[in-house]
Amino acid sequence: MAQHFVQPPLWEWYILAYFFLGGLAAGCYILATMLRLWGGREDQAVARAGYSIAFPLLLICPILLTIDLGKPLRFFHMLFSTTPGAPGLMFKPWSPMSLGTWALLLFGIFSFVSFVEALTRRDSVRRRGGGGAVGIIGSILAFYVASYTGVLLSVSNQPVWSDTWALGGLFLASALSLAGADRYFALLELFMLAIFFLNLAQAGTLSRTFTGPWLIAWLLVLVCILPPVVGVYRRGRSVVASRSVRYVSLGNATVAAGIVLAGVLLMRFVVIFSAQL
DSSP states (O other): OOOOOSSOOOOOHHHHHHHHHHHHHHHHHHHHHHHHHHOOGGGHHHHHHHHHHHHHHHHHHHHHHHHHHSSTTHHHHTTEEOOTTOOEEOOOTTOHHHHHHHHHHHHHHHHHHHHHHHHHOOOOSOOOTHHHHHHHHHHHHHHHHHHHHHHHHHTSSSTTGGGOSOHHHHHHHHHHHHHHOOHHHHHHHHHHHHHHHHHHHHHTOHHHHSSTHHHHHHHHHHHHHHHHHHTOOOSEEOTTTOSEEOOOOHHHHHHHHHHHHHHHHHHHHHHHHHTTO
């Protein structure tokens, strides 16, 4: 069983912002945990920054979701049943929307714990034991939060969305690329984009998202992925490969990060709106 949209949901910028900020929060949390567990002493300040950013970004997501519902109190119904005679938790394991709602709530709890820990801990020594356990469990939830929005689109009956199984992986890869601008994450995002386009070509709907301004937007998305692919890194060690990487100026790295941010936002924009028009 799966949830399907009978008509296009006609999502507006609230959902676009939610998809973007939720992915960024999850990506920051995952990268912070990787640095906390495997990074060196010099990486711990960046790990604390990742934890410090993730929770405030995540707080915005429920606000965007409730605004999109039109009647904010309905968000409560996604967690608890108010049906007369059948009260209790509203949990539907077959529904990506229900699973995503609970994953968002649980991830919020773990990201809050890590947020408080990051603000109260000033030393640069790697945390072991309980802190590591919180980060690992929180990162598992973050993986789900980063990818479930793509899965939710895939189980709809909308053209483009339902013609591919790759959206969950694409949204996850782009969230990691968004947070870390790492070459390996960017290459993974390119790989998932290739699968996405191949699926649409096989389904005969590639032209729907490759028409007019959408094609220009996709070209811009590909251009925005290039900075980490060609090797724009910070001074230090790669989180994924644990090796030294070349240094670029802070200004260039900031510009490159901004380009990656714009590309991820634009990719979600094209995916969401090209299927609804």
